[in-house]
Amino acid sequence: MKIIKSISGGEAIIASVIENNADTIFGIPGAQIYPLFDGIFKSKVNLITPRHEQTAAYMAMGYAKSTGKTGVFSVVPGPGILNTTAALCTAMGNCTPLVALTGQVPTSFVGKGRGHLHELTDQSGTLRTLIKEAISIDNPQNTSRQVNEAFRLAQSGRPGPVSVEMCWDTMADVSDFTIDEPVYPSELDESIDLDSINDAVKMLVSAKKPMIMCGSGALDAAEEVLALAQLFNAPVSAFRSGRGIVSEDSPLGVPPVAARELWGDVDVLIGIGTRLEMPYMRWGNYMNYESAPSSGPKLIRIDIDPKQMDIFKPDVAVVADAKKACRLLFNKLSNKVKPNAFRLDEISTAKHLAWKAIQKMQPQMSYLSVIRDVLPRDGFYIPELSQMGFTTWAGGLPVLAPRTFIDAGFQGTLGYGFPTALGVKVANPDKAVLSVCGDGGFMFSAQELITASEHNIGLITLVFNNQGYGNVMRDQKMGYGGRLSGSELTTPDFVKLAESCHVRAHRVFTPQQLKPVLEMCINKNQPALIEIVGERGEEVSPWEFINMTSSLKDKERVDQIW
Template identity: 30%
Template sequence: MTSASPTVGEALVCMLEQAGVDTVFGIPGVHTIELYRGLASSSIRHITPRHEQGAGFMADGYARVTGRPGVCFVITGPGLTNTLTAMAQARADSIPMLVISGVNATATLGKGRGHLHELPDQAALAATVALWSHTLTDPADLGEILARAFSVMTSGRPGPVHIEIPTDVMKLPADAAGFAMPEVQPQHPAAPDLEAAASFIAQSQTPAILIGGGAVRHATAVRRFAEALDAPVISTTNARGIMAGHALDVPASPSLGCVRDMLNQSDLVLALGTELGPTDCDMYEDGGFTLPANLVRVDIAEDQLARGAHPALAIQANIGWFLQDMLADSKSWTRPPSDGNARAAALRELASAEIGDSYLGHIDLLQEIWQALPEATLVGDSTQLVYAGNMYVAAPRPASWFNSATGFGTLGYAAPGAIGAALGEPARPVVALLGDGGFQFTLAELGSARDCNANVAFLAWNNSGYMEIETSMEASHITPIGVTPSAPDFSAVAAAYGLPSRRVESREALISALKDLPRPCLIEFVNAGSD
């Protein structure tokens, strides 16, 4: 940075460093080169995806494993619109993401004269998926706006935010000295709410806990609370691994009939940090998910408490503080262990029986992968392995299992999402679970993995098309069409990018390849749907 007169771009880089940002994902363009002024001399590494959608998904994967916002630099117009899909997935799954884009020069905004990359109202378009979208017009406001962006991402339910900077504003002088990260204090539950929750618990005999992604950073507290309550803990997709290996753990989907029955037979259900969304709780869209009258719901977002199931007690609070405050004064509701472990064990057995042999085979393979690579993070797209795991998988730790098959449900997530996860936790191996169809959405990100030497094994689950969609069409008596896109020679594509690869036809060969191949690598499991 030039000390005499830093530009907005230089000041922005300095502020991001002060905010603890160590990685930015983006593709530079003529409308954003000023954002890059000073980046090369900073401590921030820049990762170049092959598409801006990949930048967003990388930022998402990075944020999930680190708990810190993923940051993107994208160009005006198509750069931002390409990123919107990733922003929508982040919004659906409550993932903090900061997207900084260019926009046309201030004097041209809203004129519709056909300038390069022009949109009618770019900030408004971003606001359809962002928690907050802002146009920076005064360089003096840069620190305040960036601080507000971090505050929005950390003070409530996380999600993507967007700041756009006109091309003429990027070049103006700015001052980074006044920037300070906001000190956001997580919200404690109100004392009357804690008393009411304790009363509900004290009167219950068969409680159950349902946890969502909002609890993923509070695993120790969740475990202590579950033990004190002696309650089985059912985890939605993004909460898998919070109770890893615990006798009270039930890593099964609330979409399963037996899980629903257990919840409704409980005389108290505590829903912690979950939106109770259909993609977790009603995967088959049969409308059968209900909860008992004695529902205590805790969520950081006030508006979320008013959506979906109507609770007997709604508590707006940070999940960690709720658990800590409850445990700090637990004498009034804690009781000796009784049958919690037995109830959890029985439900795990029922869930396994309900899932069926086909999915159980896929689930067994997932567990074999973790046996071979105990520290691995599994990042998925919409494919058979992922569908099965979302129904039931015992992840080894929090944030070690996540995918895009819930929430917004986009294809093309796993490859860039896995790269982002590997960069966020470089010591942990990452396995990207990809269908042969969905992989082709972001196949070029193999090049990005090579560029940054990401610790990723790309597992292409090749069943020659969109098998789940084909099955659904047949079940609805529709002649399947459009479900057999041809796949490339994945090994040849990997070789073109300089990645080692292996084509396997058995589980044993797959596990061997995962152990043997250097990273990044590609493994194609052919005829996978029949295994």
């Protein structure tokens, strides 16, 4: 416990944030939070100031998602914190721990509806509809305890965002503050229902061809997941956030389309820290909610969030941390099962068939081949809601390590990619980080090129310019008689735009031209933009490989009949 005398409420918040091992804050100052930013100035915390509040939150999300640490950002209340809500709901959806620091109207105005600067009717109540918790520090002497609680909540259970607010006058008032050491929950404190573990063991002992699917809840359990998979030679797959937990160039790492090829023979599925969107929504009826599997293999779910077991009911529900549950299962199964030697050949065949099939997604696959060839194994790839991004969902980019493929998750947040990637690079300055955008999504935050330049954030941004919202355009052509409504875009000169922000820029037209330019940019490790020019509508749709209601073999048989 530390006692710090004569500091403001804002300084006390920052002192408490530092006690929780935060080293970077992304934020934009304003009237109600001046004392907080004064506390940042007096500390050794790294401050990154973007040009839009939504970017502050996205950058914190990228920082957190790529490291596993809690990301911190600060913006003014009212319209400031509301500007961050797209990032907050994205972080809630993809289980990213964030702490948002904001202000509030002066104490005497709270709840009065007088119309004070940035006043909302119920700021905390509004935020609680989107995030894990919204904390109001009413008593300044509780500052340290409540900031510690925010960090604990952000990381505990299913991770997610938590906000902390303090009134304008309270944040400015100088007082004596006690800064408490944070108490982190121990893994040993988490009890697991051993009956559920034993039920899972019984099911797996008799399994012939089990499969494992991972989500973000398994990101810190890569070693344990692989050990469990090796007991059976079970394929390990994921849709988005869980990609790379088992490397997709290893014998058991299986990208999505290959997993679909193996799906018909699977008798037990182990879902670890995942909502299982891929097999039960993407491979089923995406428009029809089911509370439990209506067909397919027996299902074991391992998830730290007990609510998940009610949302989608498995045959065996193990409510637990992924690392601990996988370790228990391994220990109980290691002398009871043995690897299926034939499974390795089946997995290899499925991967080969899938890779061959998805080559039709051009020109995306040719560009992704160049990117995978140049990007180091520990390099980061942040997609966008674009044709290139959707192609990666189908496995077009093999993911080789956990946390290196950072997706928006089920929110499907257009425009998240570039600002999130900036945060990834801040957290990983010595590693290669690629933001791969379409021209539409990139323009949501193109102004942040100047942020990259100002703070020397060595992010490499690839902008695929097809002058349109490509996915919308294709849907309107296919389903709405070709009536293009709002999907065609006029784009700026991206090279000149980047150069005006002091960012090195290049323009290429082919995958062959991209390779040497991308290699050079990675080696320089400086802010860079590469515009890839294409034709409107030239991309082959990836959706047949994402919403796969049948396997490639079944589809081939149907095609032959017709």
